[in-house]
Amino acid sequence: MDQGISLADAADEVERLTIRINEARDAYYERDTVIISDAEYDELMHRLEALERSYPQLQSQDSPTLTVGGRGETTLFAPVEHAERMLSLDNVFSPGELAEWAVRAEAAAARPVHWLCELKIDGLAINLRYRNGRLVTAATRGDGRVGEDVTENIRWIKSIPTRLAGTGHPPLVEVRGEVFFPVAAFGELNAKQAAAGEREFANPRNAASGSLRQKAEGKNAAQLELMRDRLGRLRMLVHGIGAWPNPPVASQSEIYALLADWGLPTSSHVRVLDSVGAVQEFIAYNGEHRHAVEHEIDGIVVKIDELALHDELGATSRAPRWAIAYKYPPEQVNTKLLDIVVSVGRTGRATPFAVMEPVRVAGSVVRQATLHNQEVVKAKGVLIGDTIVLRKAGDVIPEVLGPVVELREGDERAFVMPTGCPECGTTLRPMKEGDIDLRCPNAKSCPAQVRGRVEHIGSRGALDIEALGEVSAAALTHPAVPSEPPLPTEAGLFDLTVADLFPIEVVVRDVETGLPRLDDDGIPVYRAPFRRQRKRTDPPYDPDSGATDGDAANVPSKAAYELVANLELAKTKPLWRILVALNIRHVGPVAARALADHFGSLDAIRSAGRAELAEVDGVGPTIADSVLEWFGVDWHVEIVERWAAAGVQFATPGHPGPGAAAAAGGVLAGITVVATGSLDGYSREGAQEAIIAAGGKAASSVSKNTDFVAAGPGAGSKLGKAEALGIRVLDAAQFAVLVTRGPAALDE
Template identity: 55%
Template sequence: MTATPDSTGESDKSDLSDATARAQAHAELVEKIEEQRAAYYKDDSPLVADAEYDDLVHRLEDLEEKFPELVTDSSPTQTVGGNVDTSTFDPVEHIGRMYSLDNVFDFEELRGWYDRVRAATSATSKFLCELKIDGLAVNLLYRNGELVRAATRGDGRIGEDITANVRTISDIPDKLDTDYPPAEVEIRGEVFFPLEKFTELNAALVEEGKSPFANPRNSAAGSLRQKDPAVTAVRPLHMLVHGIAVWTPADDSHPEPGHQSEVYEQFRSWGLPISEYFKVLETIDEIEDFITHYGEHRHDVTHEIDGIVIKIDDIAVQETLGYTSRAPRWATAFKYPPEEVTTKLIDIQVQVGRTGRVTPFAVMEPVTVAGSTVERATLHNGYEVTRKGVLIGDTVTLRKAGDVIPEVLGPVVAARDGSEYEFVMPTHCPSCGTELGEQKAGDKDKRCPNSRSCPAQLANRIFYLASRAAFDIEALGEEAALALTAPAEPEAPPLTSEAFLFDLTAEDLADVKIYRNKKVKGVETGERELVPYFYTRATAKKPSAPSANTTKLFEELDKAKDQDLWRVLVALSIRHVGPTAARTLAAHFRTLEAIRAAELEELSAVDGIGSTIAASLRDWFAVDWHVEIVDAWAAAGVRMEDEEQETGAQTLEGMTIVATGSLSTFTRDGIKEAILGAGGKASSSVSKKTDYLVAGDNAGSKLDKAESLGVRVLDEDTFRALLDTGSLD
């Protein structure tokens, strides 16, 4: 959890044994929380991420728990939501109060809540677990089956009348689909904005000269709280309902259901949208399993979630347990670690890739999100920077979903102070100075056309050819590639083309130096110094000599000469020719010379290649300096053909197989090699065309999808049987 540095943090560290100090710390926390509430509920533009707000509230709760005399009726721990904006919408009073939820952040806290609930009632009630939608809370009032009012939560008692806007949401029926509606019923739910539509909306707002939203939750709130319902109508809002506050039956023959899960079935029969992701469970272990499952699959559902809500299923038990001043005692929310945080956008810089594409990236104040520290995130291209509406100096919302590359969602416009300024995409390559251009007319990406001599492109191509997907040269990392192509000294680098990589000698690298942070006794001094990269430093006792890593580099370069043909193809950085296409080409043609000589039609006819890859191959070999690379590598001893070998039994011919999870006897590449070697197609995604899914430990969402599509799932032993015989009969 990331806390925002502020005066309240300093107060927490002070001596709270003094009553004045305690009161000051309390007042500072209350002021900060109320400021965040106003930004969140009234302005639809939060100044901090949810996790940072939660941290402030927890600090206030801890302080009030230690010193109960600080608690007042107006404290944020005793109240719900924010004030109503009466200048835009009419205030309306909810029939039943809208409460908030208490949160827990780990299984220990969850078990504490579970034990308290069990101790408070003798009933052995079950628990309904459902996904916590990251949206805007809305209250629907139906009388005799007709929608008569929709309102925001507001302060829990008074909300804003947004009926006209909610009527534009296609999910919400104006009339319940039943002949026996309650006389009056208040239904609670969440309105949300699909993430995939979020960037499109912000781009449209920026184009119109309007402020973009910071994240999808606030785009939902901002879209729903429009003065003109016509604006709301064109926004792709959705709603899911999840609770009843007031139920007045029309007669005794149709009473309110007795369980929360029955309420959901009632909603479904009425034509109201409910979540498909809920389950009724009994034990704490089952609840924790549910939480763990959706923690791993939180991005596989139709809306953003930030946790799991756990409720007593029996409504009579709910009523027995009752409420605190702000939350029900019979429910809690387990909050997942934050995947969205706010941080400062210090600068926008650009980098040049191996194909010449010039990509802007955000340089930010380091921040912890999804378990890792992030200080850079791609912005894709200049057009995307404009679309997102971000300025250098902005506070931005940063999202990192699991292993996904960090993404800047949008700016926190309310945090701007006027010092922010626009990013200007460079017109010339920052590496070689060549004027940037488009690869084709209308291309959003800018590229450096100096592909042969641009130091940045060359360094990235060297780094790529050393990757596991190509020659797999572990000792040739990103820093080594830069040292070879753009050292601080000498002025003439040892490598001006990848063609000469295998001709390098240790002597060629003796004078290569780079700048590094100077250290004294292991501690950085803040100064930079020029040091040899490939050689050790000379001392009075020992002359400079190749380092251990340099010796390893030459050993691995020698081994790389004997790699399979498909790896050589990948190493050449031919556009569109990745490992899969390279394997297909190598298997079909067997030699690089045959691929080079093949006509466009012959290449296109190869299954899995097609016209795009074929054209890219012909274009690549038409460039003289590309051919020089091939000829130089061949002259240096790089093998340009696959050895003739007896083809193994094609037991998987015609089968499409997906592998997922951790397997005990196969690596990821190993099982792919086994599938391809037996004539099968190794796919990365499950579809109706998939014949088998091989599932190991922690199989994840691919296993769920396979089961939903009826794809047969194999364990490792069964797959081996299929591999041996081609049949499972």
């Protein structure tokens, strides 16, 4: 039991940890963005695990400790349900932690084991499904159960066979591996991006994810050629299998040999070792020589080689017990601190960041690093012009450690935090007593904050509007032309027309620093993102397009029409997505789903009190307070009113009202069901939606009010609690009967 903390305090901390972890996961898996280091993420996860061990009743069904990967949905790619779950790996960070894990694993095995060691590739996890030797689908990890269908793009990767070599292929097998850019190919790719005036990728992992998750539709010939060139530079190495119950071999290393015979790409750096000491030597050697490898690595994966022990030891809900990832400490390099520039984000926080001479560290070129706030700058003791020590925390986030004082030349200068917002001039201040961070209080119309919120609205976790990305958001909220932006706030988003977009011109800015890009004469480079030169093949000039008579040589670009069309479609997106798009603090996809499912409409949510909001599964007091606070701001209400006037749907069709099931009168009316573990035929969200569609309540925790618990592999503590309370437990087949025919059918 966690000493010195009450159940109420533990519940609040669990909620805060869950929110932060899910924010980090959504950024990483859905937007290819890193907002916290691996080390900070692991620390948050370990704390959450400890609290849930002490207070099992606080572990919700969708707790990060029970899930892997991202949670958002996207309409960009079709969903693919994996035939067998794709798990994550637990991490260790020191030889001592590794030795402790190995002792536990060997004791559980109750026999001597062999250790298979392989390099942990810093890439994108992929699942290849082969039927009778033929590739049928390729999917990303997703949430471990359902991923994104990237089959057509995978076919361009030369190292992946669409038909397996040899014979004896099983009727169905899933091959798991990592897609990545080799170091040389990544350098070539960024050189080509720079030559074309395109954004350079921050690191190989983001480049791999961004390259694989692109659609061919809508691209012209030149764009298709660039897309296929990027895909053609990708490579893959396999590191496991799924959905093959009885492979004809006894070890993981033999699996690799068999996959190699079938023509699948396997690593040449795999070793099978007899002792933990030898494993640690392997780890140390590769840590010293990590940049001699053809691809980026961030650690070593250690597995028990014997396949029989994989089944015996099993897995938790998110990671196997027979494997572990040893993560290397970050590297350090020296570079020059050229400047410290302050940027303002979506929440108004003013963040100083270091602008540095480009330097390669932990596999990618770094030009900037956050310094968090003015107090951190003082504590680190850095001066503009210093030679500084830089590392990557968790091999991902650049971090300035401090100056090399001995190399100072006397012309360095101290950083002075500005008193006004660099984008709107409003005086910066702490938002509450004791805050160190300074924020711009002009939340309504500060261009930086509006830009961030508009970009969030278009993100995959919100309205998933492909045409509303970083560039479009900047053009709409902070253009060079016209002087008044089309969107002084997001309230007018759904009123936009092609005529509003056509005149826009923006200053092209450097992605890393945010500073204007200059031409050879030192003049800022301008771009008209929603306008293009008219071609002879274009239809007759249409004055309703938004151009003036003097602009007859130009016409709206395809991007202008696509954005307006995308916004029209977004008006009827599910209520939970609309809630996420409103930018209410802490209301991400999980909380938004819970609110939408329970209340059914925005009006009902606005009318609810704090207690009613907090009692909803997946919400709680912190989110309840955020919702009430948000609706207490007049310009937030204006957003809702203007969106509603423009046709945005703020209610779930057919929902009977607060607290009632969405399918009133269904076969599960008045029935509470908890679905936990891996239920064949259902993703985690799919099981919940099936319960709701049948008129039932999909609860996240087991209590005396629970009527049924549907449990599959990885059910964990909820299964034990159900048995202790005498609640009927159903398998996947019985669950399917329950949600389609009702409780009475279970006894037929």
